[in-house]
Structure formats: C-alpha cells, structure tokens
Amino acid sequence: MKEKKKNLLKYAGEISSPVIKQDDIKKWESDAVKSVNDHFAQRFNEIKNEYSKLIDEFKWNDLVYKSNYSFKPIQGKTYHLYQKDDEKKSLFLSIIGPDEWDMLYIGSFNLMSNNKWEKINE
Amino acid sequence: MSKYIKYKVKDIQLAEWGRREIQLAEAEMPGLMSLRKEFGVSKPLKGARIAGCLHMTIQTAVLIETLIELGADVTWSSCNIFSTQDHAAAAIAASGISVYAWKGMNEEEFDWCIEQTLFFGEDKKPLNMILDDGGDLTNMVLDRYPDLVNDIKGLSEETTTGVHRLYERVKNGTLPIPAINVNDSVTKSKFDNKYGCKESAVDAIRRATDVMLAGKRVVVAGYGDVGKGTAASFSGAGSIVSVTEIDPICALQASMDGYEVKKMSSLIPDSDIIITTTGNRDIITKENFLSMKDKAIVCNIGHFDNEIDMTWLNENYGHTKEEIKPQVDKYTLENGVDIIVLAEGRLVNLGCATGHPSFVMSNSFTNQTLAQIELWTNSDNYSNEVYMLPKKLDEKVAMLHLDALGVELETLNKTQSKYLGLKIEGPFKPEHYRY
Numbered sequence: 340m341k342e343k344k345k346n347l348l349k350y351a352g353e354i355s356s357p358v359i360k361q362d363d364i365k366k367w368e369s370d371a372v373k374s375v376n377d378h379f380a381q382r383f384n385e386i387k388n389e390y391s392k393l394i395d396e397f398k399w400n401d402l403v404y405k406s407n408y409s410f411k412p413i414q415g416k417t418y419h420l421y422q423k424d425d426e427k428k429s430l431f432l433s434i435i436g437p438d439e440w441d442m443l444y445i446g447s448f449n450l451m452s453n454n455k456w457e458k459i460n461e
Numbered sequence: 462m463s464k465y466i467k468y469k470v471k472d473i474q475l476a477e478w479g480r481r482e483i484q485l486a487e488a489e490m491p492g493l494m495s496l497r498k499e500f501g502v503s504k505p506l507k508g509a510r511i512a513g514c515l516h517m518t519i520q521t522a523v524l525i526e527t528l529i530e531l532g533a534d535v536t537w538s539s540c541n542i543f544s545t546q547d548h549a550a551a552a553i554a555a556s557g558i559s560v561y562a563w564k565g566m567n568e569e570e571f572d573w574c575i576e577q578t579l580f581f582g583e584d585k586k587p588l589n590m591i592l593d594d595g596g597d598l599t600n601m602v603l604d605r606y607p608d609l610v611n612d613i614k615g616l617s618e619e620t621t622t623g624v625h626r627l628y629e630r631v632k633n634g635t636l637p638i639p640a641i642n643v644n645d646s647v648t649k650s651k652f653d654n655k656y657g658c659k660e661s662a663v664d665a666i667r668r669a670t671d672v673m674l675a676g677k678r679v680v681v682a683g684y685g686d687v688g689k690g691t692a693a694s695f696s697g698a699g700s701i702v703s704v705t706e707i708d709p710i711c712a713l714q715a716s717m718d719g720y721e722v723k724k725m726s727s728l729i730p731d732s733d734i735i736i737t738t739t740g741n742r743d744i745i746t747k748e749n750f751l752s753m754k755d756k757a758i759v760c761n762i763g764h765f766d767n768e769i770d771m772t773w774l775n776e777n778y779g780h781t782k783e784e785i786k787p788q789v790d791k792y793t794l795e796n797g798v799d800i801i802v803l804a805e806g807r808l809v810n811l812g813c814a815t816g817h818p819s820f821v822m823s824n825s826f827t828n829q830t831l832a833q834i835e836l837w838t839n840s841d842n843y844s845n846e847v848y849m850l851p852k853k854l855d856e857k858v859a860m861l862h863l864d865a866l867g868v869e870l871e872t873l874n875k876t877q878s879k880y881l882g883l884k885i886e887g888p889f890k891p892e893h894y895r896y
Contacts, residue, residue: 408565409542409543409564409565409566409787410471410563410564410565410566413471416472423569431567431569433567433570434469434471435469435570438464439463439469441463
C-alpha cells in the first residue's frame with residue numbers, strides 16, 4: 340500500500356509539528372447556505388407580497404373601472420365605491436363619502452396621475 | 462339623520478369659470494336683473510328658506526342669486542341626473558350656497574341630493590318654500606317628509622310634468638300646500654318651451670353627432686309647445702319634419718304649419734332622427750326600435766326618459782351598447798341595425814348641449830321669482846290649490862324683457878282704452894286668451 344504523503348494530511352504528522360486547525364468548511368457551508376436561503380426566502384416573500392399587492396391592485400382597479408359611473412373622474416380626487424341593494428348587486432362610484440349616507444360601502448379610491456385607482460386604507 | 466354637508470359638487474375648482482359665465486348670462490337675463498333692482502332693497506323673500514330642484518345650469522345660478530338678493534336662503538339640487546353644468550354648480554357652491562348637483566349622478570345620488578336640500582345650515586332648519594321642476598322635490602317632501610309640510614307656505618312648479626302631478630294631487634285631495642303653476646304662464650310655456658327648444662334641439666343633435674340636418678327626415682313626437690319649437694328648430698335647419706299627435710287640435714296645427722302628421726309606425730322606417738316631446742310615456746317602443754333604419758338617432762326633449770322605452774332597449778340590447786362619446790351610445794340590434802341614442806333618453810338639449818339660452822330662461826325664472834314672492838308674502842290669500850300667476854304679472858315679465866331687445870311699445874290713448882274696455886296699463890288680454 341502506498342504510504343500517504345505527510346504534507347497532504349489534514350493533521351500534523353510529527354510531534355513537533357504545529358497544531359493544524361482545519362477550517363470548518365461544513366459550518367461555513369451550512370452558514371452560507373442558510374444565509375443564501377434566507378436571502379431567497381426574503382426575496383421570494385418580497386416578490387410574493389409585491390405580486391399579491393399587484394394582483395390586489397389589479398382587482399381593485401378592475402372593480403372600480405367596471406363599476407357604474409356616468410361622470411368623468413378627476414385625477415387626484417377621491418371617489419367611493421358602493422354596492423347597490425338590488426338584484427344585480429351592482430357597484431357604483433360616487434363622490435358622496437361613506438359617512439354621508441347609508442349605502443353598502445366597499446372602499447375609497449384616489450385616481451392617480453397614471454389613471455390607476457389607489458385604494459385608500461381606512 | 463345624516464351629518465350636515467355644506468355642498469357637494471364635482472369639482473369646486475371650476476368655480477371661476479362658472480362665475481365668468483354667470484356674469485355673461487346676467488347680461489342676457491334682463492327680467493331677473495330688473496327684479497334685483499326693484500326688490501334688492503325691500504327684500505320681500507327675507508325669512509324664506511327656499512329648497513329648489515331645477516336643472517343646475519348657469520341660468521339657474523342667476524335665478525338662485527336673484528332669490529338670495531331678494532332676501533331668501535336657498536338650497537339647490539338638480540331635477541335631472543345629467544343636466545347639471547358642473548362649473549355652474551361649483552360657482553354657486555363657492556359663493557357659499559348649499560348646492561348638491563353634478564352631471565352624471567345615479568338615481569340613489571339624485572334622491573340623496575334632493576334630501577340634502579330639505580334642511581338648512583348646521584342647525585338644520587327645515588325648508589319653508591319649494592321651487593320645483595318636475596315634482597320630484599315636491600313628492601319627496603309630501604310623501605317622505607310629511608312632518609315638514611306645516612312650515613311650508615307654498616310651492617312653485619316649473620314644468621308641464623310637475624304641474625300635471627300637482628293637478629293629480631288636487632284631484633286626489635293630497636295637495637296640502639298652495640301651488641303656483643309657473644309652467645302655464647304665457648311668458649313661460651310659450652317662450653321657454655317653444656323658443657328655447659327652437660334654439661337648443663338642433664344644437665344638441667349637432668354637438669352630439671355632427672350629423673348634417675338639411676334634407677334629413679325628422680319625426681317630432683308631439684306638437685305641444687315643446688313640439689312646436691322642436692319642429693321649427695329642425696325645419697329651420699332644412700330637415701324634412703313629420704309630426705305625431707294624439708290631440709286633433711295640435712295635429713291640425715302641425716298640419717297647417719306645413720308638417721306631415723302620421724302615425725309613428727308609418728314614419729319610423731324612413732326616419733333619420735326621432736325626437737320625443739310629449740310628456741307621455743312609451744312613445745318609442747320595442748316595435749318602433751325594430752323598424753328603424755341603420756344609424757337612426759333617437760332622443761327625447763320631454764321631461765322624463767320614459768318617453769323612449771330605454772328599459773326594453775337596455776334589457777335586450779344593453780350588451781351591444783357602445784359609448785361613442787359621453788351621452789352618445791350606439792346599440793346594435795339583431796338585424797344589424799345601429800341605433801344612436803342620445804343622453805340615455807333623457808333631456809337631449811341638456812345632456813348634449815347647454816340647454817335653453819339665457820334670455821328665454823330669464824322669462825321662466827322671472828315668473829318663478831314672482832311666484833315665490835307672491836306665495837311667501839301673500840300665502841294667506843291662497844288655499845291648497847294650483848294657481849296661475851295673474852295676467853298682470855305675466856305681462857310684467859314680458860315688459861321686463863322688451864328694453865333689452867330694443868322693442869318700442871305703443872300705448873293706448875284714452876279713446877282706444879275706452880273703446881276696448883281696457884285700462885291703459887293693462888292687463889291687455891282676458892284670462893282665456895290663448896296667444
């Protein structure tokens with residue numbers, strides 16, 4: 340059997356040799372993987388949240404744009420979405436605020452300069 | 462009850478534009494401006510809390526400010542969901558008047574707006590006068606707020622439909638306050654309805670569609686005052702006008718004015734434009750729609766949208782509705798025919814144009830103001846009936862508009878006055894005279 344070369348050993352081969360402390364690659368590796376996984380998890384959550392926010396925004400915009408209104412909304416102004424108490428349960432947009440009458444209130448929206456309806460959190 | 466809201470308009474920033482137009486209109490409304498001069502100091506409407514429900518336009522703004530100049534507190538809503546001129550409403554709101562009106566509201570908002578006008582200021586003092594157009598405010602007060610009736614001294618009604626509702630109430634014994642029928646003052650119906658529509662009917666069609674009117678076949682449904690003005694409007698534009706009528710007198714008038722008078726079903730297939738003016742319901746029905754030619758234009762200049770069966774059209778062909786521009790919708794029928802409906806069947810001259818010119822509205826609104834003064838200052842003289850303004854006041858309204866047109870009026874001398882049995886200063890015609 341071929342003798343192992345001493346200088347290739349990961350521990351000292353002579354009594355007088357200095358202590359050889361091997362780098363803990365496993366730990367580093369495990370720490371690195373954990374850290375990179377944390378990063379990906381965080382980014383994934385960020386993207387997931389962004390995606391879900393986007394979907395949410397898309398749904399609200401779709402709802403507002405498909406609701407009934409016969410006036411031209413003005414950018415920068417707030418409008419309120421209500422549901423009618425009729426068979427169709429149709430939605431309509433109004434300039435009347437939710438505290439100003441007794442209607443089934445869905446939400447309030449600002450019309451942004453890019454014509455996106457931004458939901459105002461009450 | 463909900464909280465007090467000072468005003469509700471689409472965009473208060475339109476106020477300056479509205480104010481500039483109001484100033485322009487004032488110059489064209491000599492009747493109202495004369496009343497401001499005559500009564501501005503004595504303020505005969507002091508103490509009156511007038512709730513008004515009438516198209517919130519620039520001309521109405523001049524009426525509102527006249528009522529205020531004469532001492533009244535005023536709240537206002539519009540009597541039609543599309544008729545508000547947003548800059549007029551903004552100017553009125555900006556001057557501190559409680560107005561609840563915007564163009565393009567829905568039925569729920571319409572009721573809400575009227576309801577806001579019933580109570581005045583933070584302390585919510587109830588109205589004590591009604592100024593109405595079409596009877597929606599009157600109906601809301603009498604049917605839903607009957608407790609408010611005791612404080613109300615009277616109401617003045619602007620239009621045929623509202624007056625009809627009032628006479629129905631008298632017949633049924635459900636009119637609890639005196640009313641003045643402003644509509645049938647000669648200087649109202651013979652001027653606003655006729656000369657107003659004569660100017661604005663064609664204006665609305667042109668603004669909405671840019672269609673060439675000369676040579677086009679137009680059906681005018683109804684030949685009352687509105688129908689007469691509307692027919693004259695299209696006739697003046699070179700259209701070939703036909704009329705439908707139920708009343709033999711009006712039918713004969715139309716015929717002798719040179720219009721063909723036929724049944725709607727005979728006229729529809731060849732017509733380019735069909736306009737209703739009747740004040741009645743179901744004038745354009747399913748059968749009529751189905752026999753229209755391609756790109757026929759359908760609209761209404763009567764008070765309500767039920768003259769055209771929009772319910773049937775929307776229920777059956779609502780899915781084909783395409784908005785070409787605001788107040789101009791195209792429906793496509795099964796046979797491939799496109800129908801252009803203006804202002805969703807509501808008042809086309811208000812939805813698609815700017816309504817009647819200021820001058821003619823000055824006639825109507827001077828009558829309204831005189832009716833309000835009469836009911837507020839002499840309410841004890843009136844019982845719960847529908848009254849007309851006295852002939853003398855009708856003549857006064859006309860008189861207040863003559864100078865602006867440079868009219869020179871002859872005066873009876875004593876011999877002539879004696880010969881006719883009339884006072885030199887009038888009234889000049891008996892009540893039954895039809896003009």
